[in-house]
Amino acid sequence: IRSIRDLDIAGKKVFIRCDFNVPLDEFTNITDDRRVRSAIPTIRYCLDHGCSIILASHLGRPKGAVEEKYSLSPVQMRLKRLLDKEVILSSDVIGKDATEKAATLQAGEILLLENLRFHKGETSNDEAFAKALADMADVYINDAFGVCHRAHASVEAITHYFNEKTSAAGFLLQKEIEFSRNLLRRPTRPFVAVVGGSKVSGKLQALVNLLPRVDKLVIGGGMAFTFLKAQGLDIGNSIVEDDLLDEANRVMEEAKRLGVKIYLPVDVVAAQTCSQDATIKFVTVQEIPKGWMGLDIGPATSRLFREALADAQTILWNGPMGVFELEKFSKGSFKMSHVIAEAHATTVVGGGDTADVVARAGDADEMTFISTGGGASLELIEGKELPGVKVLAKSENV
Numbered sequence: 001i002r003s004i005r006d007l008d009i010a011g012k013k014v015f016i017r018c019d020f021n022v023p024l025d026e027f028t029n030i031t032d033d034r035r036v037r038s039a040i041p042t043i044r045y046c047l048d049h050g051c052s053i054i055l056a057s058h059l060g061r062p063k064g065a066v067e068e069k070y071s072l073s074p075v076q077m078r079l080k081r082l083l084d085k086e087v088i089l090s091s092d093v094i095g096k097d098a099t100e101k102a103a104t105l106q107a108g109e110i111l112l113l114e115n116l117r118f119h120k121g122e123t124s125n126d127e128a129f130a131k132a133l134a135d136m137a138d139v140y141i142n143d144a145f146g147v148c149h150r151a152h153a154s155v156e157a158i159t160h161y162f163n164e165k166t167s168a169a170g171f172l173l174q175k176e177i178e179f180s181r182n183l184l185r186r187p188t189r190p191f192v193a194v195v196g197g198s199k200v201s202g203k204l205q206a207l208v209n210l211l212p213r214v215d216k217l218v219i220g221g222g223m224a225f226t227f228l229k230a231q232g233l234d235i236g237n238s239i240v241e242d243d244l245l246d247e248a249n250r251v252m253e254e255a256k257r258l259g260v261k262i263y264l265p266v267d268v269v270a271a272q273t274c275s276q277d278a279t280i281k282f283v284t285v286q287e288i289p290k291g292w293m294g295l296d297i298g299p300a301t302s303r304l305f306r307e308a309l310a311d312a313q314t315i316l317w318n319g320p321m322g323v324f325e326l327e328k329f330s331k332g333s334f335k336m337s338h339v340i341a342e343a344h345a346t347t348v349v350g351g352g353d354t355a356d357v358v359a360r361a362g363d364a365d366e367m368t369f370i371s372t373g374g375g376a377s378l379e380l381i382e383g384k385e386l387p388g389v390k391v392l393a394k395s396e397n398v
């Protein structure tokens with residue numbers, strides 16, 4: 001991928017597409033600003049090169065019209081604090097206010113455009129909208145890894161108005177791509193993937209792409225029950241995708257053929273309802289009572305998974321081990337986080353939920369790399385080419 005370092009940006013007006021799609025509480029306070037902090041190195045690099053800077057992002061999923069609760073104003077505030085610098089927010093995206101502010105922007109000044117998705121053209125990858133954005137600047141930088149799996153106007157169509165000398169990836173996007181490429185192409189072995197989350201359907205393609213690359217595959221979370229049921233176990237009321245039982249068997253057969261060991265839970269924390277005040281039982285996967293469901297991996301499984309990871313040199317983790325949002329069912333995910341954090345391995349964490357677990361467990365600083373992408377990082381693990389990355393590929397080496 002082309003890097004911002006390859007461009008001559010000195011004194012130029014630079015448009016930086018960021019992913020400031022951050023979680024907000026009911027008072028629109030940012031509850032996790034990792035995505036904002038991750039954008040700072042590219043912004044500082046542009047400031048150091050005497051650029052004037054236009055920042056653009058989406059926030060939430062407004063339907064192509066202004067929705068006050070999705071204003072980027074909380075992001076403007078956070079940027080000011082992180083950069084210790086004035087950040088101007090335009091009241092529209094490509095309207096009079098934005099274009100006038102962009103046109104008069106001076107070196108060292110920063111303009112943040114209002115939410116790109118207040119305009120229909122963003123998600124429809126509209127050329128006219130993309131051109132209006134492109135016309136504001138001399139250089140285009142994409143640092144929005146989290147949205148690179150979307151062919152949206154500020155990610156894809158906008159690049160039609162720049163060339164190899166005027167468009168490139170920012171530092172965050174570059175780092176994200178390099179980490180996942182190294183992981184999938186030349187991992188230091190043993191390479192163990194830990195996959196969780198509630199549904200097999202969301203992760204099936206990722207499992208299929210990982211199988212020929214990993215030495216071991218650890219499966220936890222709700223998706224493990226489809227595999228357990230496929231093996232003939234009675235899993236009670238645990239979450240299951242009956243239409244994927246054959247697929248689950250195929251994955252297990254393929255793993256056997258490739259010599260990849262699959263680890264599944266041997267015990268679970270079970271309850272009759274998925275609620276914080278539910279009565280819980282620790283049971284083996286063979287003994288889930290009728291009407292009960294597994295909502296977290298049990299202590300024996302945590303030990304088994306720890307052993308599976310003991311010799312790993314590279315670990316990829318995507319998906320929690322249980323319903324970690326509820327304290328009663330969070331221990332399996334937290335223990336997994338600690339085990340991975342303490343491993344003498346390159347550790348890469350992907351997916352919004354998993355990053356949340358790691359942050360809550362207090363392990364964020366111990367991981368080698370935590371992706372800022374949710375859907376985007378999953379698509380990379382699935383082996384897909386991301387539209388936003390494809391358009392910034394070096395011509396000699398995609």
Ligand code: 3PG
Pocket residue numbers: 019021060061146147150373374375376
């Ligand atoms: C994300 O949070 O994964 C990205 O910002 C993309 O958001 P979207 O799923 O609404 O396109």
